[in-house]
Amino acid sequence: MIKLRKLALLTGIGALAVTGLAGTAYAQRDPAYSQARSSGQVGEKMDGYLGIVGAETPDLKRLVNDINIKRRAVYAQRAQAAQATLEEYALTAGCEAIARTVAGEKYQAPDGSWQTRTAAAPLRDPRCP
Numbered sequence: 001m002i003k004l005r006k007l008a009l010l011t012g013i014g015a016l017a018v019t020g021l022a023g024t025a026y027a028q029r030d031p032a033y034s035q036a037r038s039s040g041q042v043g044e045k046m047d048g049y050l051g052i053v054g055a056e057t058p059d060l061k062r063l064v065n066d067i068n069i070k071r072r073a074v075y076a077q078r079a080q081a082a083q084a085t086l087e088e089y090a091l092t093a094g095c096e097a098i099a100r101t102v103a104g105e106k107y108q109a110p111d112g113s114w115q116t117r118t119a120a121a122p123l124r125d126p127r128c129p
Contacts, residue, residue, distance in 0.1 A: 043106025048090030
C-alpha cells in the first residue's frame with residue numbers, strides 16, 4: 001500500500017512538473033514576481049510554497065500570498081487524486097521546485113536557512129523522492 005501511494009504521489013508530481021506549479025505561469029508573466037525572484041527577495045520553501053527572504057513589504061507579502069493560495073488549491077486537488085495528504089504532496093512539490101531553481105535563486109535548505117543556488121545541486125530534504 002505504501003509503495004502504491006508513493007507511486008501515485010510521484011505520478012501526480014510528474015504531472016505537476018509537466019504542467020508547472022500553480023500560479024507559476026501567471027507569476028512568471030508578472031514582472032514583480034520575476035524581479036523579486038531574481039533579486040533574491042523570494043525563494044522556494046521545502047514545504048512547496050514560496051517564501052519571503054529578508055525584509056517583508058506589503059506588496060511582496062501580497063504577491064507571495066496570492067501565489068501560495070493558488071499553489072495550495074492545486075496541491076489539494078492533486079493530493080486527493082494521488083490519495084496523499086496535502087502536506088505530503090506539497091513537500092514533494094517543494095522538492096521539485098527547489099530542484100528546478102537556477103543559479104542565483106534562493107531556496108530553503110533542510111536546516112531552514114535560505115541558500116543561494118549555485119551551479120551545484122541544491123541541498124534537499126532527505127524525504128525528497
